[in-house]
Amino acid sequence: MWKKRLRDLIKIGRLRLIAPNGDLVELGGTPYLSHHRQLEVTVRLHGSLTPFKLMLDPHRYLGESYMNGDLTIERGDLWDFIELIGYNFEEPRPDITNGFAALANSVLRRIQQHNDLTASRRNVAHHYDLSEDFYRLFLDADMQYSCAYFRSPNASIEEAQTAKKEHIAAKLLLAPGMRVLDIGCGWGGMALFLARTHQVRVVGITLSTEQLAVARARAMGLEDRVSFELMDYRKVEGSFDRIVSVGMFEHVGIPQYAQYFQTMTERLAPDGVALVHSIGRMRGPSRTSGFIRKFIFPGGYVPALSEVLPTIERSGLWLTDLEVLRIHYAETLRLWRERFMANRHRLPPQYDEKFCRMWEFYLASSEMSFRFNGFMVFQLQLSRSVNAVPLTRDYMTTQEHLMATAAE
Incomplete structure (x- = not known):
């Protein structure tokens, strides 16, 4: 058969x-x-x-x-x-005509994505508390573990990740002295970049003890402008001029979307600006694959924009800009996969052959999702005020060009 x-x-x-x-x-x-x-x-x-x-x-x-x-x-x-x-094999589109199947699928997704404080910490530890040495085998020198931005198709992973940080910084409209919250700061690269290039004060939060230790070590000499905390986004207090979240929203889960954007509304200054960078689907809601959910990202979910935008509308935030990046993550994953395969012989003994095959499959199948199965990355620029950003997008290109020129 x-x-x-x-x-x-x-x-x-x-x-x-x-x-x-x-x-x-x-x-x-x-x-x-x-x-x-x-x-x-x-x-x-x-x-x-x-x-x-x-x-x-x-x-x-x-x-x-x-x-x-x-x-x-x-x-x-x-x-x-x-x-x-x-x-x-084309990924099937969701069947919106079958009411029972759609309801069952929705209920199952919500059960799988119920990320309370305890579950969120446990799920983050599963993936991100692997050793720093492991991730350095295939990431760029700044340890950016999210979609890069390829201004040129032949850019190196270092060049493309720097371009990503510049692209995001341009959308944040930063000024010296601003207070910035980095939700899901990873190993600290984005926070340190913003502090160095724009003289802002950044608080980075993560649920990974391994990432926290690395980020704090990297902040030596910038303690007056950057601090890192082991903290859930739901526990943050205070007001921030800017909020940035890169590659973290995929771990929030649909049941927590309302609380996520409500928290962002409460923490953002009246004229503040936020930037959310996340993987998304262009073919509508679906479920996380069994392999990814079990072995790679328990509790994770890649949303369709149709699942995100209604929650933003109810939060009172303005969606001041939306950009979709299509093949950028496919190219990022290709470079990660090639580096991983070239360096897998250098893995510490605790990462055996079974582990290597698991990660090889994760990187390869994820790349396929972006090349063939309708995965993409979206960047949402959000604000509480209709006048928080300029009338046109020209400022993004201008600021990005200035940063790229200054770095040369």
Whole structure:
């Protein structure tokens, strides 16, 4: 049964599938994607139950099978296989006509994303409390762990991550002495960049003890302008001229959206400006894949804008600018994946081969999501006042150009 279904699905490229009993199934037609490039992959399945698991829940078991060694690649590599899948399997659009299915899907999503204070800390620790040395194997020198911004398609990861920070800073309309809150500050790169380049005072908050230790160590010499705290966004007090949140909103969860934006409204000065940078979906609400939810980001969810904007409207905040970045994260993930593969031999002993395969699959499948499955990044500029930002967007380009020129 599973062989027949696959034959109907593979149209682009060529897949040779070796079943657990040794049978060879050849799928697809010509392997050529163009006159100069072909896509041909041979995959071997191990264990009699593996084919049925893959048919039952491919979103979970494809990654899990590769991680556990139940799926091995004998011709090509994992990215070749993932790319072939991307060309042939389109993510289904949500069925808005089936009322019961839509309701069940909505309820399940909310249960999976119930991130109270305890769950949020536990979920963050699962992913971000890995060692600093591990992340340095594939991130840029500033340890930016979010979508870069490619002014040029040939930019290095360092150049593109610097451009991302400049792009965000331009939207924040910063002035010396302003008080800035960085929600989900990571290893401190954005906070330190803003403090150095714009002479602002930044409070960065994180739920990761590992990230906090690194951020505080990096702030040596800038203690008068930057501080980092182990704190949930719901516990922040005080007023801020600017709020920035990069790559954190994906961990909030739909049930907490109202509280997230209400907190932002309460913490933002009357003429303040906020910038939220998050992964999003262009095909409407869906569910986090079983593999990502179990092994990578428990409690995480990539929202559609249709799930976010109504909450912003009810919060009283103005949406003063919205930008969608499409292929930028695909290119970011490609560079991370290439660095990870080149440096995986340097991993500490606690990160075994199974762990390496898990992360390789995470990086490759995430890249596929941005190239083929409608994932993108959105940047929301928000304010409490209709007059908080200029009438046109020209100021962003001007400020960004000034920062790029000053850095040369």
